[in-house]
Amino acid sequence: MELVAKEIEVKIGKKEIVKNISIHVNKQQFVGLIGPNGCGKSTLLKSIYKSLVPQKGMVFLDDLDVLKSPEKKISQHLGVVGQFNEMHFDLTVQQMVMLGRTPHKKMLESDNQKDFDIVEEALTRTNLQAYKGRSFLSLSGGEKQRVILARTIAQQPQFMILDEPTNHLDIRYQIEILSCVKSLNIGVLAALHDLEMAAHYCDYLYAVKDGEVYAHGVPEDVLTPETIEALYHIKCKTFTNPVTNGLGFAYGL
Numbered sequence: 001m002e003l004v005a006k007e008i009e010v011k012i013g014k015k016e017i018v019k020n021i022s023i024h025v026n027k028q029q030f031v032g033l034i035g036p037n038g039c040g041k042s043t044l045l046k047s048i049y050k051s052l053v054p055q056k057g058m059v060f061l062d063d064l065d066v067l068k069s070p071e072k073k074i075s076q077h078l079g080v081v082g083q084f085n086e087m088h089f090d091l092t093v094q095q096m097v098m099l100g101r102t103p104h105k106k107m108l109e110s111d112n113q114k115d116f117d118i119v120e121e122a123l124t125r126t127n128l129q130a131y132k133g134r135s136f137l138s139l140s141g142g143e144k145q146r147v148i149l150a151r152t153i154a155q156q157p158q159f160m161i162l163d164e165p166t167n168h169l170d171i172r173y174q175i176e177i178l179s180c181v182k183s184l185n186i187g188v189l190a191a192l193h194d195l196e197m198a199a200h201y202c203d204y205l206y207a208v209k210d211g212e213v214y215a216h217g218v219p220e221d222v223l224t225p226e227t228i229e230a231l232y233h234i235k236c237k238t239f240t241n242p243v244t245n246g247l248g249f250a251y252g253l
């Protein structure tokens with residue numbers, strides 16, 4: 001299975017936010033979207049997961065036409081961890097994660113042992129076992145973020161879209177969450193701000209600037225000082241991070 005977005009265009013009012021962007025995510029590939037605040041990453045992701053209707057373009061999961069298919073059908077294959085997770089009613093953490101099973105169930109079908117086992121595994125993967133009975137609304141921002149990821153894991157999608165999944169998370173949890181997502185071995189499309197994390201976890205990157213793809217390729221080819229300087233209007237040097245042995249970045253104005 002592959003996730004393909006073709007020639008997506010989004011205009012809000014008179015402003016062109018996404019200009020003819022195409023994205024390809026292969027089975028089990030971790031693809032990152034990078035770019036400065038306001039360049040259009042969230043808008044592009046929203047138009048791929050149907051939270052927003054693009055003026056032009058197509059989205060396919062193999063031959064499933066995402067923009068024309070019912071929500072439930074799409075949710076059986078595609079999970080989303082959005083940027084804002086506000087809720088107005090309260091559930092326990094376990095009940096929240098159980099919601100991830102909904103796309104696989106018939107109307108009013110009750111939760112069975114398999115569902116409970118899947119929820120347990122999702123809670124374990126996200127380090128949330130101890131929070132099972134807690135009220136979702138009482139959690140911190142970072143804890144809520146992990147619950148939303150657990151819910152999406154319980155959905156068992158073949159593809160996941162994540163909009164800045166490490167927002168709210170401390171450094172350890174940023175690493176844990178991205179490692180957890182990577183270990184799922186599914187196709188991933190994630191907007192990321194941390195370039196070292198993007199270099200470490202992504203197989204392929206799209207760099208977006210002013211609503212257009214400025215560069216794309218493997219992280220070593222995209223994350224050059226020249227491209228980073230052009231994207232963020234800063235000075236940048238790259239080096240080998242002595243702790244991770246991966247790509248490191250030094251920035252300045």
Ligand SMILES: Nc1ncnc2c1ncn2[C@@H]1O[C@H](COP(=O)(O)OP(=O)(O)OP(=O)(O)O)[C@@H](O)[C@H]1O
Nearest residue numbers: 012013017035036037038039040041042043044191
């Ligand atoms: N509903 C809207 N009405 C007007 N402008 C909008 C709307 N939604 C998004 N925009 C504008 O579109 C541009 C792109 O926003 P978007 O949220 O896609 O950027 P982003 O790359 O995800 O940014 P960030 O890194 O800050 O999350 C911004 O200038 C934003 O103000």
